[in-house]
Each structure stands twice: as structure tokens, then as C-alpha cells.
Amino acid sequence: MKRIIKLDTTVSIISHAAVGGREERLGPLGERFDFCDTTNLFGQKTFELSEGEMGRVALNTALTKANLSHENLELLVAGDLQNQCVGTSLGLSSFGIPFVGVYGACSTCTEALIVLSSIMNTGEHIAYGGAVTSSHNCSAERQFRTPLEYGGQRPPSAQWTSTAAGAFVLGRDAGAPRISEFTIGKMVDGATVDGTNMGAAMSFAAADTILSYFDESGASPFDFDFIVTGDLGRVGSDILCDIVSKEIPGFDRLHADCGLLLYDSKTQDAHSGASGCGTSASVLASHFLPMMERGLIKRILFMSTGALMSPSSVLQGVNIAGIAPLIKIELESTKKKS
Amino acid sequence: MKKSEKLELINKHSPHTRCVKNFCLAFIFGAVICGVGEGLIYLFSYLGADERSSPMLTTLFFIFLASILTGFGLFDVIAKRAGAGTLVPVTGFSNAVTSEAMDSKSEGIILGVGAKIFTVAGPVILFGITAGVVYGIVLFFYYLFSGGIVVSF
Numbered sequence: 001m002k003r004i005i006k007l008d009t010t011v012s013i014i015s016h017a018a019v020g021g022r023e024e025r026l027g028p029l030g031e032r033f034d035f036c037d038t039t040n041l042f043g044q045k046t047f048e049l050s051e052g053e054m055g056r057v058a059l060n061t062a063l064t065k066a067n068l069s070h071e072n073l074e075l076l077v078a079g080d081l082q083n084q085c086v087g088t089s090l091g092l093s094s095f096g097i098p099f100v101g102v103y104g105a106c107s108t109c110t111e112a113l114i115v116l117s118s119i120m121n122t123g124e125h126i127a128y129g130g131a132v133t134s135s136h137n138c139s140a141e142r143q144f145r146t147p148l149e150y151g152g153q154r155p156p157s158a159q160w161t162s163t164a165a166g167a168f169v170l171g172r173d174a175g176a177p178r179i180s181e182f183t184i185g186k187m188v189d190g191a192t193v194d195g196t197n198m199g200a201a202m203s204f205a206a207a208d209t210i211l212s213y214f215d216e217s218g219a220s221p222f223d224f225d226f227i228v229t230g231d232l233g234r235v236g237s238d239i240l241c242d243i244v245s246k247e248i249p250g251f252d253r254l255h256a257d258c259g260l261l262l263y264d265s266k267t268q269d270a271h272s273g274a275s276g277c278g279t280s281a282s283v284l285a286s287h288f289l290p291m292m293e294r295g296l297i298k299r300i301l302f303m304s305t306g307a308l309m310s311p312s313s314v315l316q317g318v319n320i321a322g323i324a325p326l327i328k329i330e331l332e333s334t335k336k337k338s
Numbered sequence: 339m340k341k342s343e344k345l346e347l348i349n350k351h352s353p354h355t356r357c358v359k360n361f362c363l364a365f366i367f368g369a370v371i372c373g374v375g376e377g378l379i380y381l382f383s384y385l386g387a388d389e390r391s392s393p394m395l396t397t398l399f400f401i402f403l404a405s406i407l408t409g410f411g412l413f414d415v416i417a418k419r420a421g422a423g424t425l426v427p428v429t430g431f432s433n434a435v436t437s438e439a440m441d442s443k444s445e446g447i448i449l450g451v452g453a454k455i456f457t458v459a460g461p462v463i464l465f466g467i468t469a470g471v472v473y474g475i476v477l478f479f480y481y482l483f484s485g486g487i488v489v490s491f
Contacts (some may be wrong), residue, residue, distance in 0.1 A: 012383045046444040146458060147437035149408045151417025151424055153360065155354040190345035202341065238351040242339075269418075 006215050007125055011117040013168050015066035018286035019058040020278075021137065021163030023270075028292070031231045032286040033164075034061045036197070039306055040138060040163050041125040051080060051165075052091025052137035058059060058167035059092065059132050062285075066169050066253045068128060070095045075304035077101075077116040078132035079108040081140045081161075081277060092132065106202075106231050107306030108187065109133040109166060109281035111327045116170055117179045117327075134165035135276030158196040159275035161268045162262055166281025175217045177329050181217075185209050185325040187308060195314040198307040199236025199259070199272055205322030206232060206241040206305050213301065213326055216247065221248050222237070225297035228288060228305035229324070230280035231259035233273030258283035280304040292331055360421050367416075367423025375427075376399065397428055404432035409440065434458040 019035045025036035035044075041052040055078065058297040076095065079102040082089035088101060100119075103112040112131040120126045138148055140161040146152060170179075188208050190201025202208060208228050216223060221227065231239055237260060241252040258280045259273035284302060291297050301319055375396050382392035404424075407413040413433050417424045424430055434453055442454040456463060 028381075048444075083390075142441050147434075147441040149411060149414050149437035149440055150458060151408070151414040151430070151433045151437075153355075153418060153421045155355050189344075191339065191341050193349055197348065197352055202353060203347075204344055222394070235351050236354070239347050242347060242351065 002216065003212055004179050004181055005118070007117055007121045007179060009121050010172050010174050011071065011120045011170055012173050012178040014057060014128075014171035014173045014176045015062045015068075015075060015169040015237070016289050017058045017061035017065060017167045017284040018282035019054050019165045019167075020282055021054075021062065023137075023160070023268060024162060024164050024262060024282065029262060029283065032290065033282065034058075034286075040136070046327060047138035047142070048087060050088055050305060051082065051087035051134050051139050052089070054091070054136065054163070054165045055080070055088060055093075055132045055134040055167070056091035056136070058165040059095070059130055062130070062169045066171070067314045068169065071238060072128050073097045073121060073130045074126045075100070075129040075131065077112040077253075078090075079103050079112055079277065080134045080136075081105070081108075081310065081323075082143060085132055087139060087257070088132065091134075095209045097130065098120055104277075104325070105196060105306030105308050106135075106198075106275055106277045106279065107304040107323050107325055108277040109230070109284065110182075110302060110304035110327055111249065113168065113170075113327055114180060114182045114184065114325055117182070120170060129170045131170065131279035132165065133139045133277045135161055135163070135278035137161045137163045137276070139310055140276060149299070155196050156271055157194075157235045158201065158230065159259060159273050160263065160268075160270040161276040162279045162282070163260070164276070164278030164282035166278065166283075166336045168281075168283040169220050174332075177289055177331055179327050180332075181328040183209055183213050183326040185303075185306075185323040187290040187321045187323050190307065190320040190322045192331055193314060193317050195246055195251060195309060195311075195318055195320070197235060197311075198275060198320065199231070199233035200239055201236075201258075201309075201320040202230075202305040202322035202324065203232055203239040203243070203308050204234040206236070206240050206324040207302060208253075209303060209324040209326050210240075210244055210301075211247055221251065221254055222299060224299050224301055226256045226288065226300045227254045227286075228280075228300055229249070229255065229259075230277075230306075231273065231275040232257050232305055233259045233271075233275065234265070235272050236305070237273075258287075277304065277306070278290045292329070295331075297330070302327050302329055358432050362425035364421045364426075367420035368426060369423075371400070371423070371427050371429065401432040404429035405436040408433045408436040413437075431459055431462055434462070445487055
């Protein structure tokens with residue numbers, strides 16, 4: 001089975017923005033975020049509305065950075081963690097842009113970029129498209145776990161859902177980081193029902209995608225500056241490195257996990273690391289893409305990782321399935337739009 | 339990859355909960371709450387409450403205190419360390435009810451707070467009352483057959 005799909009026209013990330021909350025501001029990447037609201041509320045009354053507003057601010061910031069307005073966008077692909085992706089619709093419906101909603105748990109960011117770039121690849125008249133992904137700690141925790149002020153202890157493998165959003169404007173600029181290939185993830189059994197150990201459940205899907213990509217492409221892993229995973233956290237990253245290092249020696253030196261980059265494991269109480277679909281989106285927008293634009297890195301594989309489960313499925317004892325779609329982002333100025 | 343291999347990897351890399359530390363902290367926090375409770379029973383008796391009212395006033399005091407601390411966002415900070423030390427006494431119950439009420443406030447008083455307030459505390463109420471009923475029935479038959487006391491309804 002061939003899983004790598006190549007884009008033959010230039011679809012590149014011409015602008016991006018990361019917006020976060022208090023914990024994200026205090027983390028190592030805090031200063032690189034475009035905007036952080038330390039109240040986590042973004043001037044709204046409810047956490048659900050706050051998430052929408054966060055996505056709206058992120059998209060507006062990305063558009064402003066590209067000197068564009070929302071009228072230039074012909075397509076919007078976005079998603080979040082809330083039921084029916086309401087976090088997205090609450091914030092982005094007022095833009096009036098044709099919209100595709102995507103849900104891939106924490107893999108939403110890569111999924112949105114895949115959907116948007118492949119539509120732009122076939123629809124060559126589309127000049128600009130937007131991709132937004134958000135997650136809010138307070139709206140997600142109360143939907144998936146316990147009330148926010150509930151006093152309980154979390155196990156060391158648990159992760160902290162980030163309050164973060166990442167927005168990307170895709171265009172045709174050949175000089176910008178280009179999305180050149182993607183692999184759609186398979187749903188892989190995570191072998192656990194433990195909703196507080198999602199990193200472990202997702203790591204097998206990530207390993208599947210990585211091994212399949214290198215097997216099929218024949219590329220050397222060392223052609224890449226980083227192989228980035230979304231939110232595996234400490235536990236999931238260790239399992240992934242354990243599996244993949246057997247096939248690709250030295251993989252752990254190339255691997256970076258957004259969930260481990262967002263918070264300081266020593267000073268912040270994030271346990272195994274960050275989770276939530278805003279994690280990979282905001283770290284890509286605040287860390288990897290700026291590094292690429294400054295010429296520090298040239299080529300990365302970027303994979304958001306999702307744990308497919310619901311509060312009911314966990315209580316019913318059904319194993320969590322992991323998913324890890326992958327995109328190749330690279331800087332090259334050869335292939336211009338024909 | 340087989341499921342057993344996956345489970346082996348998960349077990350190998352998942353850190354264990356620090357049981358000894360958690361047990362000790364739970365014991366200390368729980369002991370402090372119970373110690374203060376004992377003191378309060380004496381205090382309320384000293385202030386004039388009778389033998390049955392002073393334990394009840396003490397319970398009410400802890401429910402009130404935990405609820406206030408939850409409202410100010412302090413309870414979960416303490417409970418993160420105290421664990422079962424604050425969960426098992428009535429403080430845990432109070433926190434479960436108050437935190438859920440705070441969360442569902444945005445969804446309205448009746449269908450939000452009213453419908454969801456006992457989502458977390460529900461099992462405690464259901465099984466607590468069930469245990470009480472079972473205990474009552476056992477006690478009823480015990481007295482009935484031991485012939486000691488006449489029970490009237």
C-alpha cells in the first residue's frame with residue numbers, strides 16, 4: 001500500500017500565528033507566542049467562547065502578518081476538541097469563509113493542513129487558505145475529565161491540555177516553507193484504556209507512520225533536521241524512540257515532541273507534558289516555522305498525534321486508538337506554481 | 339506489533355505513582371483535618387451546643403470551608419498534594435459538589451447546575467444511602483430477633 005501523497009503544485013505556509021494562555025506564556029516558548037492572555041478567558045464569559053476567541057485572534061494575527069484580510073481567504077479548514085467542533089464555529093463563523101471542519105483529536109493540526117493543502121493542490125485557482133486549530137484546557141478538561149476545581153491527584157503519565165491555538169495561512173509563495181508530501185495516519189490500537197496515559201496510546205500510531213514513511217520513501221532520516229511529534233509527552237516519546245530506534249539507529253537525536261517543548265517540566269506542573277490539538281499547532285507556529293524562516297533548519301517531518309476516545313468509550317473499557325498523520329515541510333525555491 | 343508487546347512497552351516506560359509519598363501526605367493531611375475536627379467538637383460543646391449538635395456543626399464547618407476554598411480556587415492546589423487526605427473526609431464531597439456547580443453555572447441554574455451538580459458526587463450519595471438502608475434493615479432484624487427493643491414506625 002502506497003501511503004505517501006506528493007503535492008505537485010506549490011502550497012506553502014506563508015504566515016502563521018500562535019496564541020496561548022497563562023501556562024503557555026510561562027513555558028519556554030512563551031515569548032515566541034504572538035499573543036498570550038494570562039487570564040485564559042480572552043475577554044469572554046465562558047471557556048467555550050474563550051476558545052473560539054483564541055482561534056479568532058490567531059487567524060487574524062496570521063492574516064495581519066501576511067498583509068491579508070479575511071476576504072482574501074477562499075477556504076478555511078479548522079478544528080478543536082469540543083463536541084461538534086463548536087470551539088471553532090464560536091470564533092470563526094463571523095469571518096464568512098467557506099469552511100471544512102476537521103476532528104482528529106490531538107492530530108487535528110496536521111489533518112487540517114493535509115486537507116487544506118490537498119484541496120489547494122487540485123484547486124489551483126485558490127490563492128489563499130487558512131488552517132486553524134485550538135484547544136482550551138478549561139473547556140477540554142470539563143468535557144473529557146472532571147470539573148476544573150475538582151481536587152484530585154493526576155498520575156505521572158497524565159498530560160496537561162494546553163490552552164493554545166495555531167493559525168496558518170497557506171499560499172503559493174515558493175520562498176516560504178512548503179508542504180510537499182503527506183501521509184495519512186492509520187488508526188492503530190493503543191493497547192490501553194487508560195485516559196491518563198494518552199501519550200503511550202498514541203506512540204504506536206506515530207511509530208507506524210514514521211516507519212511506513214521511511215520504508216516507502218527510501219529517504220534517509222538524517223536528511224531531516226527534526227522529526228516532530230505532536231503531544232506524546234515523556235511516556236509516549238520514550239516508547240516511540242524505543243520502537244523506532246531499533247529500525248532507525250539515532251532516531252532519538254532527530255525526534256522532538258511539541259508536548260515536551262511547550263512547558264518546563266521542572267517548574268510547571270504538566271507531568272508527562274502538554275497535550276491537546278493546540279499544542280502541535282502552536283509549537284509549529286511559534287518554534288519550528290520561525291526556525292525555518294530564519295534558515296536554521298530546512299526540512300522537517302511534522303506529525304500531530306491523536307488519541308481517539310470519548311469519556312464514554314473510556315468508561316466502557318474500550319482501548320484508545322491512536323492516529324498520526326504526517327506532513328513534510330521543507331524550504332525550497334525550485335518548484336514554482338506552473 | 340502484538341498487544342502483549344505494546345503493554346510491555348507501556349509498563350516499561352510509564353512512571354509509577356509515588357505511593358509511599360502519597361500515603362504519608364494523605365495520612366498527615368487527613369490526620370490534621372480529623373484533629374481539627376475533634377477540637378471543633380469540644381469548642382462547639384464549650385460554646386453551648388449539645389452532644390448531638392456539636393459533631394454536626396463540625397461537619398457543616400468542613401463542608402463550608404471546603405466549598406469556600408474550592409470557590410477561591412485553593413482546594414485543588416491543596417488536594418493535589420493531600421490526595422486521599424482531603425478526598426476521604428467530607429471535604430472531598432463538598433469539593434466535588436461545589437466544583438461541578440461552578441463548572442455548570444454557565445449552562446443555567448436548572449439544566450446546568452441543577453442537573454449536573456451531583457455528577458461527580460452522585461456515586462457517593464447513591465451508594466452511601468444504599469449502605470444506610472442495608473444497615474438499617476440488618477439492624478431492624480437484629481433487634482427483632484434479639485427481642486430487645488420494640489421498633490415502631
